Amino acid sequence: MGVPMRLAGWLFACTALIVTVTAAGAEDSFWLSGDYTQNVPCRGDGKDRPETKVHITAQEIESKIGVCTFLDSKVDSKSVIGHVECKFPAGPLMGDVTFTMKSNNTVAFIDTNKTYSATLYRCPKSPAE
Numbered sequence: 001m002g003v004p005m006r007l008a009g010w011l012f013a014c015t016a017l018i019v020t021v022t023a024a025g026a027e028d029s030f031w032l033s034g035d036y037t038q039n040v041p042c043r044g045d046g047k048d049r050p051e052t053k054v055h056i057t058a059q060e061i062e063s064k065i066g067v068c069t070f071l072d073s074k075v076d077s078k079s080v081i082g083h084v085e086c087k088f089p090a091g092p093l094m095g096d097v098t099f100t101m102k103s104n105n106t107v108a109f110i111d112t113n114k115t116y117s118a119t120l121y122r123c124p125k126s127p128a129e
Contacts, residue, residue: 030058032080032099032107035123038063042123054120061097068097077101 036042037052054063061068061084068086071094080099085092096112099120107120 030075030080031077031101032056032075033058034125036107036120037123038109038118038120040121042121044124048123 033056035044036054036056037048038054040049040052042048051064054061056062058073059070061070066086066088068084071083071085073080073082078101082097082099083094084097085094098108098110098112100108102108102119105122107122108117109120110117
């Protein structure tokens, strides 16, 4: 293996490490990350109805209707505005969504077209977390 190939391999490994570390750090600072229930308070005891559960990371939103991937997002201490691509059984859909932290520690969710809104209740973290 020549020097250029070794250098290319080393650069690839460094880039992969930087992307991994950056993604892990982004997850830690993404205040919206966690498990939620929509429109009903989360019990967090394993008895929450599956259709109410929502899991959010810095990369995606997972709920009963499908998975939405953040293509772009603007985050501050009280809101997240994201451009998402959703994969639904009926086919893919792209759009914009907004999450806003409320004073009662819930999160208001609405899509830009105002076709769906919900109140998200954060689930308590398990003792292992």
